[in-house]
Amino acid sequence: MGETKGESYLLSDVKDAEPAGLPRVSSGDVRSNRPMVHFDKVQKSYDGETLVVKNFNLEIRKGEFLTMLGPSGSGKTTCLMMVAGFEPATHGEIYLDGQPINSVPPHKRGIGMVFQNYALFPHMTIAENLAFPLDVRGIGKAEAEKKVQRALDMVQMGDGSFHGRRPAQLSGGQQQRVALARALVFEPKLVLMDEPLGALDKQLREHMQLEIKHIHESLGVTVIYVTHDQGEALTMSDRIAVFNDGVVQQLAAPEVLYEKPENSFVAQFIGENNTLLGKVKAINEGIARVELPDGEVVEALAVNAGPGERTQLSIRPERVEIDPDESVSDHTVTARVEEVIYLGDHIRTRMTVAGNSDFVVKTRNRLGARRLDPGASVRVGWATEDCRALDHE
Amino acid sequence: MASTDGAIKEPILAADGTPLKQALRRSQARERRAAFLLVAPLLLFILIVFAVPIASMIWRSVYNPEVRNFLPQTAAALQEWDGEDVPPEPVFQAMAADMIVGVEKRTIGRAAARINREIPGARSRMMRTAREVDEWSAPYREKFLETDERWSDLDFWRLLKRETRLVTPAYYLLALDYEYTADGEIRPRPEVYRIYKALFWRTAWMSMLITGICILLAYPISYLMATQPTRLANLLLILVLLPFWTSLLVRTSAWIVLLQQQGVVNELLVALNVIDEGGRLRMIYNRTGTIIAMTHILLPFMVLPLYSVMKTIPPSYLRAAKSLGAHPFRAWWRVYFPLTIPGLAAGCILVFILAIGYYITPALVGGDSGIFISNLIAQNMQGSSAQLKLAAALATILLVAVLVVYWVFNKLIGVDKLKFG
Numbered sequence: 001m002g003e004t005k006g007e008s009y010l011l012s013d014v015k016d017a018e019p020a021g022l023p024r025v026s027s028g029d030v031r032s033n034r035p036m037v038h039f040d041k042v043q044k045s046y047d048g049e050t051l052v053v054k055n056f057n058l059e060i061r062k063g064e065f066l067t068m069l070g071p072s073g074s075g076k077t078t079c080l081m082m083v084a085g086f087e088p089a090t091h092g093e094i095y096l097d098g099q100p101i102n103s104v105p106p107h108k109r110g111i112g113m114v115f116q117n118y119a120l121f122p123h124m125t126i127a128e129n130l131a132f133p134l135d136v137r138g139i140g141k142a143e144a145e146k147k148v149q150r151a152l153d154m155v156q157m158g159d160g161s162f163h164g165r166r167p168a169q170l171s172g173g174q175q176q177r178v179a180l181a182r183a184l185v186f187e188p189k190l191v192l193m194d195e196p197l198g199a200l201d202k203q204l205r206e207h208m209q210l211e212i213k214h215i216h217e218s219l220g221v222t223v224i225y226v227t228h229d230q231g232e233a234l235t236m237s238d239r240i241a242v243f244n245d246g247v248v249q250q251l252a253a254p255e256v257l258y259e260k261p262e263n264s265f266v267a268q269f270i271g272e273n274n275t276l277l278g279k280v281k282a283i284n285e286g287i288a289r290v291e292l293p294d295g296e297v298v299e300a301l302a303v304n305a306g307p308g309e310r311t312q313l314s315i316r317p318e319r320v321e322i323d324p325d326e327s328v329s330d331h332t333v334t335a336r337v338e339e340v341i342y343l344g345d346h347i348r349t350r351m352t353v354a355g356n357s358d359f360v361v362k363t364r365n366r367l368g369a370r371r372l373d374p375g376a377s378v379r380v381g382w383a384t385e386d387c388r389a390l391d392h393e
Numbered sequence: 394m395a396s397t398d399g400a401i402k403e404p405i406l407a408a409d410g411t412p413l414k415q416a417l418r419r420s421q422a423r424e425r426r427a428a429f430l431l432v433a434p435l436l437l438f439i440l441i442v443f444a445v446p447i448a449s450m451i452w453r454s455v456y457n458p459e460v461r462n463f464l465p466q467t468a469a470a471l472q473e474w475d476g477e478d479v480p481p482e483p484v485f486q487a488m489a490a491d492m493i494v495g496v497e498k499r500t501i502g503r504a505a506a507r508i509n510r511e512i513p514g515a516r517s518r519m520m521r522t523a524r525e526v527d528e529w530s531a532p533y534r535e536k537f538l539e540t541d542e543r544w545s546d547l548d549f550w551r552l553l554k555r556e557t558r559l560v561t562p563a564y565y566l567l568a569l570d571y572e573y574t575a576d577g578e579i580r581p582r583p584e585v586y587r588i589y590k591a592l593f594w595r596t597a598w599m600s601m602l603i604t605g606i607c608i609l610l611a612y613p614i615s616y617l618m619a620t621q622p623t624r625l626a627n628l629l630l631i632l633v634l635l636p637f638w639t640s641l642l643v644r645t646s647a648w649i650v651l652l653q654q655q656g657v658v659n660e661l662l663v664a665l666n667v668i669d670e671g672g673r674l675r676m677i678y679n680r681t682g683t684i685i686a687m688t689h690i691l692l693p694f695m696v697l698p699l700y701s702v703m704k705t706i707p708p709s710y711l712r713a714a715k716s717l718g719a720h721p722f723r724a725w726w727r728v729y730f731p732l733t734i735p736g737l738a739a740g741c742i743l744v745f746i747l748a749i750g751y752y753i754t755p756a757l758v759g760g761d762s763g764i765f766i767s768n769l770i771a772q773n774m775q776g777s778s779a780q781l782k783l784a785a786a787l788a789t790i791l792l793v794a795v796l797v798v799y800w801v802f803n804k805l806i807g808v809d810k811l812k813f814g
Contacts, residue, residue: 086715107715
């Protein structure tokens with residue numbers, strides 16, 4: 001039994017932020033406080049020289065929708081494959097519902113999986129594809145048929161016209177639904193999804209994101225979802241683990257990840273971000289005084305930088321005010337307008353602030369919104385808690 | 394815009410009022426012509442060097458002109474004859490006339506040889522009579538019977554009457570170990586002459602065996618190649634293709650060095666005390682030799698289509714099957730194997746059809762027990778005892794057998810599903 005020492009990935013002050021409305025856990029589970037999946041000091045190397053996954057610790061709760069997000073090569077898919085059993089862990093142990101599974105072959109793990117290219121069996125019909133996991137489990141024909149029908153209903157393909165078709169006769173979106181239904185039809189407690197929406201066009205992808213989220217909510221299964229699309233991760237997840245270079249940079253709920261990034265990688269990777277370089281002069285009660293290259297001094301939340309260190313200040317574009325009054329902004333700095341981009345619902349203004357010519361301000365296009373002219377000089381400001389002093393990469 | 398609702402009763406028209414289908418056909422006519430011109434040279438080539446020779450071979454296998462063309466008067470005279478008694482004078486008179494013409498034109502020998510094939514000894518009798526006949530005068534019947542009493546042999550005349558037909562199944566009967574009895578019935582040939590049918594069967598089962606061994610050897614290596622990185626896969630491919638790049642004689646002598654009774658394999662087995670001196674294995678100049686050598690040469694034809702099909706099967710299929718709970722073997726059997734059938738079938742049909750008509754390897758290493766039907770076809774085509782028409786009949790049977798195999802394959806698998814690489 002995995003004696004969890006509370007060493008799951010926790011960050012200093014974020015405290016494993018609880019997502020709003022945690023989905024209900026599968027019924028009949030007495031010890032639901034035991035994690036569904038537990039990575040315990042897992043390492044993975046393919047060549048014996050470099051670590052693709054470095055000391056990975058993570059607890060995934062039952063019923064949770066956890067997304068592993070990161071650029072390609074960051075180790076997220078490798079982690080998924082280790083859970084599925086297609087890649088052995090080089091070091092460490094993975095526990096599934098408390099049981100170590102390193103030596104359990106993939107077919108005995110009972111984990112549903114949706115593959116990037118769907119991996120529907122082309123020589124079988126849709127009904128045969130769905131019946132496959134039931135067939136190998138020795139479930140009777142009548143019962144299997146019922147389950148297949150239920151699974152197809154769930155992905156809105158149960159009207160009978162799809163049962164006899166082959167995967168090649170379906171559109172990409174339909175194949176995706178079938179793959180999802182097949183991964184769920186044998187009622188696994190854990191479902192892994194490896195960039196399942198990568199091949200779909202934008203509109204369909206957004207639609208499927210919601211659909212998968214709803215299915216997750218109604219079934220209460222645990223989902224580990226791998227993607228490199230941060231929008232997807234933010235939309236669907238209870239918690240997101242941001243991967244980079246084989247290390248989890250931050251594990252938190254979407255809103256925490258976006259609003260309170262722990263380091264500059266996360267700040268850059270999730271959403272749009274303005275970066276100002278500076279040097280921490282002093283820290284007082286969690287507020288750092290940071291000197292910018294042009295000599296101005298601003299205040300910022302000291303998150304990940306100590307006194308005397310160089311730092312990257314992170315400010316979200318929509319949190320910057322142009323010509324603010326004192327009530328909103330603690331601080332204002334001088335900016336020169338470089339470019340104004342009209343985007344309909346909002347206006348992006350690119351400015352030079354403290355030597356950074358890529359400082360973007362997003363303003364809502366409301367009645368009487370002011371359009372700036374390039375070359376104009378304005379004051380911009382923000383609240384201190386919206387400005388985070390992070391590590392210098 | 395024309396409405397396309399429901400059943401389309403009247404044809405859709407193009408802008409100028411002609412039916413759309415016709416307009417489409419016209420607009421595509423030029424491309425069709427161009428496409429035809431592109432393949433025309435090959436079509437012509439195939440027609441001349443493939444279709445025509447095969448048609449002529451099939452025609453030769455049933456063509457039977459000797460009696461009709463070289464003994465024309467006798468053939469005509471025999472039509473009246475009822476076959477019950479020694480033919481009357483007009484028949485002998487006609488025979489004499491034919492012989493005189495035949496000796497002059499040097500065609501009598503061919504007619505005699507044709508009859509001799511079914512009545513041994515008839516040739517010498519005919520030739521001897523033919524040399525004398527120009528000195529005779531009517532009535533010929535007595536003269537014939539005086540020269541050789543076998544001229545009264547009814548079987549001879551019945552044969553002659555039967556073989557006046559231009560098309561005969563006689564060579565096919567021979568090729569399948571049957572023959573005509575004297576009174577024109579079909580019966581199996583005497584045991585000692587029955588060689589062809591047995592050889593057809595041997596060719597078939599040995600080809601099947603070779604195909605089977607090729608499957609067993611090719612499937613794992615193809616799988617390995619398909620799942621390895623390209624560099625390693627190419628190296629393996631080169632090793633597999635090696636038999637194509639070595640001369641036949643080099644390869645054959647290598648087999649002899651390896652497999653003969655004083656050869657490498659036997660020496661090794663003796664040295665390892667697996668067999669003793671007296672128990673050296675015969676592995677060449679017999680069936681074993683043919684099977685080993687042909688498997689070696691035909692293996693690439695199995696590997697290439699299998700490899701090309703396996704390469705297109707994403708590894709995620711097997712993973713998906715396993716993640717759905719299937720034991721690795723079951724995952725392979727239910728998911729991977731069915732997807733390789735197009736390549737497997739293509740490989741089987743290639744290897745089997747090539748094997749069934751193989752000539753050179755059985756000829757070199759087959760000895761007596763390892764030769765194929767093609768070797769007998771070749772035997773019947775060369776030397777003084779050549780029987781071209783029998784060879785043609787045997788070859789035609791082989792051709793038909795191959796077509797039947799192809800047809801069965803098409804029924805079972807569907808030729809459109811095969812993937813040759």
